[in-house]
């Protein structure tokens with residue numbers, strides 16, 4: 001057709017799609033959809049927005065983007081009112097920022113999926129389960145690791161107005177609770193999802209308390225009511241009595257079958273307050289996350305607290321003092337949709353050619369270079385690693401590749417810390433800090449999968465405080481750095497306050513487990529319907545081993561736990577070394593309570609005996625404290641039958657052959673290298689610490 005602008009044949013990126021929409025003629029009758037089924041972006045002039053809406057296949061009425069109050073008519077056929085998947089500018093009073101919080105597996109991600117679907121943010125063809133869990137690992141394990149943000153345009157049937165709902169999906173596992181606190185600081189409200197078959201769990205409580213501390217409006221959602229074992233009435237009572245939240249407005253929902261989703265959306269609009277419009281002119285935006293994109297550099301996720309952030313403007317990150325020019329800003333719907341500007345209360349992303357995450361620290365405040373804000377926003381609490389472990393490439397030549405991979409992972413994972421380490425046994429590698437064992441596991445797997453590295457991780461250790469005989473106390477996260485007993489006064493270890501919620505019948509086994517792990521009983525409270533809260537003070541070192549797995553197995557999966565650091569305590573701690581074939585294997589050294597040394601040493605040497613492959617010589621394994629051997633075991637030699645070919649003959653010939661074999665073995669023992677597989681370094685984690693003698697304090 002003459003004069004018709006040239007359109008990209010098949011728009012795939014947000015930029016291409018914006019160009020596609022912009023290039024559209026004013027009147028086009030054809031449905032507008034990207035080749036892959038995604039719908040168009042309506043950013044900019046109302047005429048284009050109208051074109052975009054005209055194009056919607058179901059022919060429903062439209063949302064005006066860009067100007068004035070976006071009033072949308074409802075569908076005359078009585079079908080669900082639609083809202084588009086692009087950017088729709090709304091005044092601040094129609095923005096709602098909220099988070100979904102819950103205990104692990106109570107259905108946050110599934111609920112987020114339903115909300116995304118209900119607001120048409122993603123076309124049916126693009127929709128997949130747990131849409132916001134976009135890491136392969138998250139999908140495979142069914143857990144959320146990284147928080148995710150998404151903007152939904154919701155047409156509220158009660159007033160016919162469009163609201164922008166910024167939804168932040170958060171992880172539920174105890175290791176990742178720092179992500180919850182980060183996202184909650186960018187919100188005014190939270191959906192508290194509680195599984196109707198399980199009720200209140202440890203993290204339901206912990207996350208609700210964080211939300212309360214941030215003065216968030218909480219909407220309880222009782223999920224999974226479709227299940228036969230659901231007890232919504234009991235769970236409502238539990239939320240009211242245990243959590244202390246009024247459940248008058250609680251929504252009975254099933255994220256799986258879509259029950260209660262419309263009600264949740266209208267509750268969000270009605271009960272969650274809009275962001276406060278602040279008079280301040282100077283831009284202040286809070287960074288709540290950042291992610292590394294190999295093609296575009298660091299993508300920074302922020303919430304505008306005051307003022308306006310514009311594309312092309314020069315911004316300053318206040319903590320680092322670095323300046324950048326904003327190449328692109330936009331919203332996540334859930335794909336990236338570029339916009340011209342974002343104002344007070346909005347949640348979005350920016351790309352500004354930032355090369356390292358050090359320049360875009362989580363918790364930092366973004367302001368403009370032209371009129372900088374006089375004061376930064378109060379920052380987030382920095383994530384503190386709880387567990388440290390050595391990470392070494394199995395092939396020394398991969399050291400630089402490992403360094404590169406860790407640097408890139410750190411861009412996505414603010415909680416990961418690392419510094420170079422050199423071990424005589426393992427060569428060059430890194431000492432890494434993790435939030436917990438699941439975090440360690442996730443990082444290890446990502447290094448192997450995403451960066452194709454072969455790595456060995458050493459036994460995890462917590463951070464001890466050591467007072468040397470001379471000088472001030474210092475922190476030690478690697479047993480190899482512990483000064484010997486003559487040069488230290490004492491060692492302190494971190495303790496946690498551990499809260500566990502369990503059905504009554506498992507109280508006994510769980511108390512027994514806590515006691516065997518040097519736990520000190522603090523409190524026991526009875527909740528509704530035969531459930532009990534147990535509170536213990538426990539050394540963190542006992543918790544970061546396999547405590548979580550043990551609790552699950554002793555309670556048949558019904559108990560849950562939550563902990564927070566409560567301080568350091570002096571204890572009778574010693575360093576246990578392990579010698580394999582007479583050589584000190586430094587990465588196997590650990591710090592433990594003196595009274596546990598015998599049991600742990602015994603079980604560890606037994607485990608190593610099973611793990612270390614046999615060789616043609618005997619391999620002695622010894623657990624030692626100083627020069628004292630506390631436990632030992634021996635791997636017997638693989639015996640070659642040298643007499644096999646010697647049929648009959650006289651005894652002296654046989655003896656000669658055996659002597660020759662013995663000599664050869666001696667040489668092997670002397671020069672032989674023992675192969676230490678990865679499991680050997682992690683054996684300490686699964687050592688049985690629950691034997692009666694380890695119960696002493």
Ligand SMILES: Nc1nc2c(ncn2[C@@H]2O[C@H](COP(=O)(O)OP(=O)(O)OP(=O)(O)O)[C@@H](O)[C@H]2O)c(=O)[nH]1
Pocket residue numbers: 102103104105106107108109110111130142143144145170171172173223224225226227253254255256257
């Ligand atoms: N029957 C039923 N199953 C549900 C419902 N909601 C979620 N599920 C299932 O519960 C499991 C956990 O759901 P997720 O959405 O991954 O839970 P989550 O809270 O996001 O979990 P984390 O991200 O690991 O914290 C999945 O197998 C879901 O299919 C529901 O309403 N009914």
